[in-house]
Amino acid sequence: MMKRWHAVKRLLPLFAGLVLLLSACGRADLSALNPQGPVAEKQFGLMQLSIIIMTLVVIVVFAICFYVVVRYRRKPGQNDIPKQVEGSHKLEIIWTVIPIILLIILAVPTLKYVFAFAEDYSKDKEAVKVNVTSHQYWWEFEYPELGVRTAQDLVIPVGKKIAINLKTQDVLHSFWVPALAGKMDTNPEGNKNKMFFETAKENVYRGKCAELCGPSHAFMDFKVKAVSEATFTAWVSEMKAEPKPFVGDAAVGEKFKTSCLSCHAVENAGSLGPNLKGIGARESVGGILLNRDNADEAIDQGKLEKNLHDWIADPDKLKPGNKMHKIPLTDTELDQIVDYLANYKLDSLKTVNKQ
Ligand code: HEC
Ligand SMILES: [Cu+2]
Structure with missing residues (x-):
């Protein structure tokens, strides 16, 4: 009795660790096990189907195994070799046919959904088209029909199919929003992958790069912000409007233009670095420095300013190997640039950001 208790006590940290580990599963904004849209739901259905079938197989096999071990164990005084069953047609047919049937049960819905998920919505008038371009270590989103x-x-x-066209600017990456759809590789131009997803729930979903792509791969996070249709329309017109002029000293504005806008844009143009239009309304700086901990809170202006400050002061420290280098700035220049960016808000996202 004492001994058994000791064993349990020794295993306690392991159990506690497992509980801690598993309790992190199932976040509605990050988990494939907590699907938030029809594509992810069907994919979760496939996972459940295979887990149920596999569990039944394990239970039946183990039950038979235990039964045989106990029922046919060697009895005291038993010295003869039991009846051998090798070459039994009946048994061989049973253990060939049952797995085939199970595989067919798995294959039919899997194949059906493989084709359904490959459906191309890029010509669908109702769908919102997005060209996703992955870069080491950030994500660019272009809405070709909306400019x-x-x-x-x-x-x-919410409620609309999002038709995604994937490509990479450099190495292979993989686009993954676990709560909305399975992952898909981003390939170089000429070999584009397509996918789609949708959700009915307004929320901020977390996305990840799911293909090891360099030293800062683990920091290549992004967000999917699902908003009402009215908010989306307002956001589009705000994004198409003229960029907000630099506030602060003219000389700092000039410095911002020459030192930062050589790589960044505040217009709807392609650029070497992320587009900075409306950066004060974003969920994060650099994808990893969160401006609020979850979507029901307001964007924390203090956090946002600190994040911008930390990022601009030393980007390589936060994301080793990224393509933005440390730029020499005076404190005044840094403060004014942070101030401009942190207050580059978007009215359309105000309620979403709970401001
Ligand atoms: C050599 C090109 C280059 C220059 C010059 C440059 N950046 Fe960047 N910047 C980048 C790249 C590339 C990234 C994306 C880094 C990553 O996440 O991997 C970035 C990211 C950022 C981000 C985070 C954007 C986001 O969406 O979260 C901010 C803010 C930023 N830069 C501000 C500045 C400011 C301010 C300056 C001028 C002082 C500047 N950058 C100069 C290339 C540049
Ligand atoms: Cu990556």
């Missing part, structure tokens, strides 16, 4: 470009936060309307 809008943004980065890091993919803003989508």
